[in-house]
Amino acid sequence: MSATQTDTVTLTVDGREITVPKGMSLVVAAAEHAGIEIPIFCYEPRLGPPIGACRMCLVEIEGAPKLQAACTLSCNDGMVVKTAGTSEQAKEAQDAVLEFMLLNHPLDCPVCDKGGECPLQDLTFKYGPGNSRMTLPKRTYEKPLPISPAIVLDRERCILCYRCTRFSSDVAEDGELVARERGAQSVIATFNEQPYTNAFSGNVTELCPVGALLPTAYRFKARPWEIVNVPTVCTGCSTGCNTWSTLRENKVERILSRNNPGVDEGWLCDKGRFARYEPRDERIATPLVRELAGLEPAAWDDALRAAAQRLRHQSAAVGEGAVAIVTGGNLTNEEAAGWAVIAADLNARTASAPIAAAAEWERIDAYLAPLAAIDTADAVVVIGDQEPADRAGTVELRIRKARRDGAHLAIAGPGGSSLEADAKSFIRTHVGAGSAMLAALTAAVIEAGGENVRTDATAAGSVDTLAQLAGADIAQIRELAGTLVGAQRPVLLVTDPVAVSEIEALAWVLGLDRTAGGVVPLPIGANERGERAVGLVGGWDEVLPALEAGDIKAIVFVGADPVMESADSERWQMALAQTEFVLSVAPFTNGVTSQSQLVLPLDVDHERDGTITNLEGRIQRIRPSLAPASGVPLIEWTSRLAGFLSITTQGNPGKAFDQLAATRPAFAGLSWKELGEQAQLHTTRPAAAAPVGVPAPTAPATATEGKLRLIAPRQLMSGAAVSRTASLAHQRAAWVMISHADAEQTGVKRGDELAVRHAAGEHIGEARISRRLLPGTVRINWSGAAGTGTSATVGAK
Amino acid sequence: MPESPTFAQPDANALLLPFAGSRREIVEYEANGGYDSLRKSLGMTSEQLVDEMIASNLRGRGGAGFPAGKKASFLAQGLDRYLVINGDESEPGTFKDREIILRNPHMLIEGIIIYLWMIRGAGAYIYIRGEYAKEAAILEGAIAQAREKGYIGSPLPGTDYVANVYVHRGAGAYICGEETALLSSLNGERGQPTAKPPFPAVSGAFKKPTLLNNVETVATVPVIIGMGGAAYAGVGTEQSTGTKMFSLSGHVNNPGNYEMPLSATYRDLIEGKGGGLPAGRTLKAFVPGGSSMPILMPNQLDTGLAFEAVVAAGSMAGSGAVIVVDDRTCMVRFALRTAEFYMHESCGKCTPCREGTRWITELLRKQEAGLGTLEEIDLLLEICNRVEGNCLCVLGDACAMPVRSHINNFRHEFEEHCRLGRCPCPDDAPMSELYPPLLKAPLPMVHA
Amino acid sequence: MSDTLYDEIQREIAKYPDRRSAILPALRHAQEHYGWLSPEALEAVADGLDLSPARCLSVASFYDMFFLQPVGDHVVEVCTNLSCAMIGADKLLKEFERELDVKAPGTSADGTITLRCVECLGGCGWGPVVSVDEEYEEHFKIEDVAPLLERLRSTSRPSESHA
Ligand SMILES: Cc1cc2nc3c(=O)[nH]c(=O)nc-3n(C[C@H](O)[C@H](O)[C@H](O)COP(=O)(O)O)c2cc1C
Numbered sequence A: 001m002s003a004t005q006t007d008t009v010t011l012t013v014d015g016r017e018i019t020v021p022k023g024m025s026l027v028v029a030a031a032e033h034a035g036i037e038i039p040i041f042c043y044e045p046r047l048g049p050p051i052g053a054c055r056m057c058l059v060e061i062e063g064a065p066k067l068q069a070a071c072t073l074s075c076n077d078g079m080v081v082k083t084a085g086t087s088e089q090a091k092e093a094q095d096a097v098l099e100f101m102l103l104n105h106p107l108d109c110p111v112c113d114k115g116g117e118c119p120l121q122d123l124t125f126k127y128g129p130g131n132s133r134m135t136l137p138k139r140t141y142e143k144p145l146p147i148s149p150a151i152v153l154d155r156e157r158c159i160l161c162y163r164c165t166r167f168s169s170d171v172a173e174d175g176e177l178v179a180r181e182r183g184a185q186s187v188i189a190t191f192n193e194q195p196y197t198n199a200f201s202g203n204v205t206e207l208c209p210v211g212a213l214l215p216t217a218y219r220f221k222a223r224p225w226e227i228v229n230v231p232t233v234c235t236g237c238s239t240g241c242n243t244w245s246t247l248r249e250n251k252v253e254r255i256l257s258r259n260n261p262g263v264d265e266g267w268l269c270d271k272g273r274f275a276r277y278e279p280r281d282e283r284i285a286t287p288l289v290r291e292l293a294g295l296e297p298a299a300w301d302d303a304l305r306a307a308a309q310r311l312r313h314q315s316a317a318v319g320e321g322a323v324a325i326v327t328g329g330n331l332t333n334e335e336a337a338g339w340a341v342i343a344a345d346l347n348a349r350t351a352s353a354p355i356a357a358a359a360e361w362e363r364i365d366a367y368l369a370p371l372a373a374i375d376t377a378d379a380v381v382v383i384g385d386q387e388p389a390d391r392a393g394t395v396e397l398r399i400r401k402a403r404r405d406g407a408h409l410a411i412a413g414p415g416g417s418s419l420e421a422d423a424k425s426f427i428r429t430h431v432g433a434g435s436a437m438l439a440a441l442t443a444a445v446i447e448a449g450g451e452n453v454r455t456d457a458t459a460a461g462s463v464d465t466l467a468q469l470a471g472a473d474i475a476q477i478r479e480l481a482g483t484l485v486g487a488q489r490p491v492l493l494v495t496d497p498v499a500v501s502e503i504e505a506l507a508w509v510l511g512l513d514r515t516a517g518g519v520v521p522l523p524i525g526a527n528e529r530g531e532r533a534v535g536l537v538g539g540w541d542e543v544l545p546a547l548e549a550g551d552i553k554a555i556v557f558v559g560a561d562p563v564m565e566s567a568d569s570e571r572w573q574m575a576l577a578q579t580e581f582v583l584s585v586a587p588f589t590n591g592v593t594s595q596s597q598l599v600l601p602l603d604v605d606h607e608r609d610g611t612i613t614n615l616e617g618r619i620q621r622i623r624p625s626l627a628p629a630s631g632v633p634l635i636e637w638t639s640r641l642a643g644f645l646s647i648t649t650q651g652n653p654g655k656a657f658d659q660l661a662a663t664r665p666a667f668a669g670l671s672w673k674e675l676g677e678q679a680q681l682h683t684t685r686p687a688a689a690a691p692v693g694v695p696a697p698t699a700p701a702t703a704t705e706g707k708l709r710l711i712a713p714r715q716l717m718s719g720a721a722v723s724r725t726a727s728l729a730h731q732r733a734a735w736v737m738i739s740h741a742d743a744e745q746t747g748v749k750r751g752d753e754l755a756v757r758h759a760a761g762e763h764i765g766e767a768r769i770s771r772r773l774l775p776g777t778v779r780i781n782w783s784g785a786a787g788t789g790t791s792a793t794v795g796a797k
Numbered sequence B: 001m002p003e004s005p006t007f008a009q010p011d012a013n014a015l016l017l018p019f020a021g022s023r024r025e026i027v028e029y030e031a032n033g034g035y036d037s038l039r040k041s042l043g044m045t046s047e048q049l050v051d052e053m054i055a056s057n058l059r060g061r062g063g064a065g066f067p068a069g070k071k072a073s074f075l076a077q078g079l080d081r082y083l084v085i086n087g088d089e090s091e092p093g094t095f096k097d098r099e100i101i102l103r104n105p106h107m108l109i110e111g112i113i114i115y116l117w118m119i120r121g122a123g124a125y126i127y128i129r130g131e132y133a134k135e136a137a138i139l140e141g142a143i144a145q146a147r148e149k150g151y152i153g154s155p156l157p158g159t160d161y162v163a164n165v166y167v168h169r170g171a172g173a174y175i176c177g178e179e180t181a182l183l184s185s186l187n188g189e190r191g192q193p194t195a196k197p198p199f200p201a202v203s204g205a206f207k208k209p210t211l212l213n214n215v216e217t218v219a220t221v222p223v224i225i226g227m228g229g230a231a232y233a234g235v236g237t238e239q240s241t242g243t244k245m246f247s248l249s250g251h252v253n254n255p256g257n258y259e260m261p262l263s264a265t266y267r268d269l270i271e272g273k274g275g276g277l278p279a280g281r282t283l284k285a286f287v288p289g290g291s292s293m294p295i296l297m298p299n300q301l302d303t304g305l306a307f308e309a310v311v312a313a314g315s316m317a318g319s320g321a322v323i324v325v326d327d328r329t330c331m332v333r334f335a336l337r338t339a340e341f342y343m344h345e346s347c348g349k350c351t352p353c354r355e356g357t358r359w360i361t362e363l364l365r366k367q368e369a370g371l372g373t374l375e376e377i378d379l380l381l382e383i384c385n386r387v388e389g390n391c392l393c394v395l396g397d398a399c400a401m402p403v404r405s406h407i408n409n410f411r412h413e414f415e416e417h418c419r420l421g422r423c424p425c426p427d428d429a430p431m432s433e434l435y436p437p438l439l440k441a442p443l444p445m446v447h448a
Numbered sequence C: 001m002s003d004t005l006y007d008e009i010q011r012e013i014a015k016y017p018d019r020r021s022a023i024l025p026a027l028r029h030a031q032e033h034y035g036w037l038s039p040e041a042l043e044a045v046a047d048g049l050d051l052s053p054a055r056c057l058s059v060a061s062f063y064d065m066f067f068l069q070p071v072g073d074h075v076v077e078v079c080t081n082l083s084c085a086m087i088g089a090d091k092l093l094k095e096f097e098r099e100l101d102v103k104a105p106g107t108s109a110d111g112t113i114t115l116r117c118v119e120c121l122g123g124c125g126w127g128p129v130v131s132v133d134e135e136y137e138e139h140f141k142i143e144d145v146a147p148l149l150e151r152l153r154s155t156s157r158p159s160e161s162h163a
């Protein structure tokens, strides 16, 4: 028998022969594959194994005494399936189920936002509701019920397919959205009417097959025939989830996922879905020049000419490094390419990421793993203080899925992050111990040895001393090293800002370049990788000392705001006050615009045309649905600015891209026209090289006597758009997490109001108590940058 | 108040409970040959034990009557395999597992240990319905005694195998008797059934291969190992071997549990053991195997108790709960009370059961109140058809089947309700007041 | 007190390979401690099991024996399923309602006794069956109602909510 014969099964559906891979396909999927429609409600493969709850998909199977749910039935060789299309019995059952569903459904399609996009409506039209023999009073509920400021629930429309609760329990694993009561009284609910706060909550509005869960913002906004859906990519973080933006009357009313299985599997986080740069009339829409009275509008050409003159002057007068161009990893590749040309011409310093080490990320590319590698991983190790989602939203969902599929999930950090509860191992460390933890693990792997281990490498110290430095249990580190050595497809994610060489050392000794796993980098900016690839390299932390020393005379911020987004906020402010020329490009007035002589408008997400490169190196097309607030796209005026500097940059994204393809290795072989809507991954791993030297780990943070160590990593739910989106306010509600031991000692109870005073300010929030958080530390969801590892005090408000 | 509960007189032919009163103490149990079967089984291989069960042809006592030996042979291989004992016993009319636990708990424990040894199980969990608080305590006590004697928690004599047995109490949900719902509940989920496959034999307790049997089934294991499978198969009929506990209730002189050879008939049970109906009453119908089974009529009294005999008569033996209904009983009410139970217990997962049981109940309420129409009697039958066979588990069928049998056998009573616009039965008829437990109805706030 | 409950829950967890399986025993312990499963009680269970409070609510609300509303010091449950109803449970319940002056399900005005009817308790041949604070009273007769209530009124179930 040939391999193909053993690996497939052939069945007959409605008289048609279908061949599908063995053991993999469910009857419902096989039928769909063959273009035969079996109606479904509860079936949704992304939610895990099918549950067969709605019974809409009943089919007749030859030889079976009862009808079977096609969604839970595996295909067998020779199986003969008759759907409602050919089986009277199946048709009758389908009718029956539809009738049962409509017993309670209000049939208010004309006023329902789902109208026109609703499978229940379609089926009812197609098959007609079983005549009006429903003399029962329909169940009535209070409606609509907000389950969060972003989502409303209409229990009367709910058909109890349990898609939303399965998302909550089996995908996001937050367990916040549940069914309560039993039988005919079952309803969808949250605990005690608290808002559904999970960062991925919005997905339930797309999963709901009827109009029971709808985004608040979209209610009564548009009918399906009035809208245009534009395929694009989210620029909220470096994952690059694929989206549709629903446009109506020149406004983005809704963001939907556009399933790209390799990237997002059809999930979005609430930042990508709900955050908007609004209101639009507060946007910076023209160039602004600082006059005595403040920033005043100026004509484009005057502003650009002035900018060019000032920059050229400093560069010519002072020389190399007198100008700095600071970006935040958020430009498109094409926009960034223009600024890279300008920077080169001005002999300017560049900085595209908060930390310098980012410039060396290419060395990690030898171990670079695509996002899909997490799915198939047999071990996933997350090291650091931060939650992976705070760096890359939907990556968290992949990590959870890998764990459910049996991967050994290990979390090393100070505790209190949401992945720990179900992790196979949780190794508690000091705050900011990522570096030490990596070194300890590297040493333990060398000690353990094994087929794939490069034991010729040297460790930074003994396992004991390094474990002690990390504050971690040595036995646990050895055990994890053993797991990693035995793993065939391990994936490593580091959320602490550590030096690349420390990750590289572990990847090298583990031989991650040879295995199917690898390192999934977690850049901070959405297009950090792309900006680097076009030549904008360097870190903010390298620019700041030079600025303070007065070496930098003119500085340009393009979509970067270290005053708001860096823990060194005050130092930036002081240094900028002494800098001769500050130019900022921003969507709204912000931390740097107030210290700028010249301010230029920045385009945001749905206004931009071009490409961005996600964390795995996938180059994806983003498309505009709106014109920029200023009317002039950034890439276009950048090119005009270049003109005033007597150089040329491409003002058209397509041309700019093709030029990149011709000149930059990361873009080689690609062309603007062929990018397509679902970008493929083109990265190839360069050969790994032995790391240069063994890095000495940086010591974890310690707190001043009598104070707590602060953990305040940048949150996923932060940034200019999030802070302007009212329906996300509940996601940002401030909390303060302290350890159970500290709470016992101080008598703090869950829900108490606590105030945390730290170097960057005061944070007042609701007390959360964690049994895993390291005593002596406090974790907060501060929306700015507060300097993790520094000291803080906690007290009653 | 009379002693509660009162047990039936001992029966010399009984295999499970051939004695009067109870033997809760391990010393009493051992003095009567208890744990001998366990010792015997320790000299047997897993295969030999399974073969013995197959030879006995014991059919599961939980309701479906699936051959126990065959089920044991299906258990998937694996390091962690579990044994789960179904003590949820919630089918209306059924109270037999409870009597086994009250009177002879060690027989169950011994059966569990033999089965655990047979599968080299990582542990056994007795899922007992939450309301059986006293029975749960008795089992805990029996486990503690067995632990002291070294049957549990330390290596069994001559082996390095350690049996672990735990009691897991439910919390009030009939559906948790259905095996996959029971496992969901044990796994910490809402007690809702799951689609099969995967079968419990592959993924059950804690998502591991699991052998699941009813209390009575497992309590019979020591009998079978003691007397030999072939000898056990000599009792009863060819297809339904051994003795089985029958729970007799309703309008009968001597209600209670009776252990009967499966070769006996319903007449032997109701008229023989049960002493027939109270004076002056006549038999109207009887429920042959729990309230989910179609009722049988007086002319079917000679039907055998054996699984195959009841099927031939148009119903099912189910859990062996026999409810006797006398001539004064209103069958519309009987149908309504039956349907209400299943509506109350529907887990709410699948559409036809959740909505169908509610619709059936609402229509029956109208019928009982005399507000129904003749067309609605047919509609009721049609809804029963639309529920049956279309649900995720058979709870929906458990509502549809009996109601259909009530209508088909007593249609004239339904029609009379419609015609009169009220229930024709006198005020002192059984069930003259209907008290359906409300669906988790909110209780009024406590004052003060 | 919450630490006692936490420890009890941890002991239950130790009986299972997966902590989730301890949810029913954990909820039962919490109900014993708090008298009913108040939001606070559910949060304590969630803490002990490392699960979301909503999940604990979801599971608790599925089962009839968990109270999501306050109940009296004593809970009297009358089985009104077929076998018991056919031999007089309906009249028995009526008598309870009359004596307590409350409709089932409900709690007497003095807050001492909650009355409700329940489905088959598994005592059908020994009926009518009444469950009093989870203890069965069988062959229960109308004459037994008043003495039982008298006995209950004179004892108060120790529960935190009334302490
Ligand atoms: C709705 C429903 C309720 C059930 N209740 C019980 C029960 O209370 N006790 C029981 O042992 N089996 C019950 N069963 C049968 C179980 O699913 C299962 O078949 C049985 O426990 C297997 O044990 P056995 O093979 O030893 O009979 C029920 C089945 C259904 C569909």
Ligand code: SF4
Pocket: A234, A235, A236, A237, A238, A239, A240, A241, A264, A267, A268, A269, A270, A271, A272, A273, A392, A393, A394, A395
């Ligand atoms: S995960 Fe990142 S890229 Fe995806 S939707 Fe969320 S913010 Fe956008």
Ligand code: FES
Pocket: A039, A040, A041, A042, A043, A051, A052, A053, A054, A055, A056, A057, A058, A069, A070, A071, A072
């Ligand atoms: S789609 Fe198959 S049961 Fe819902």
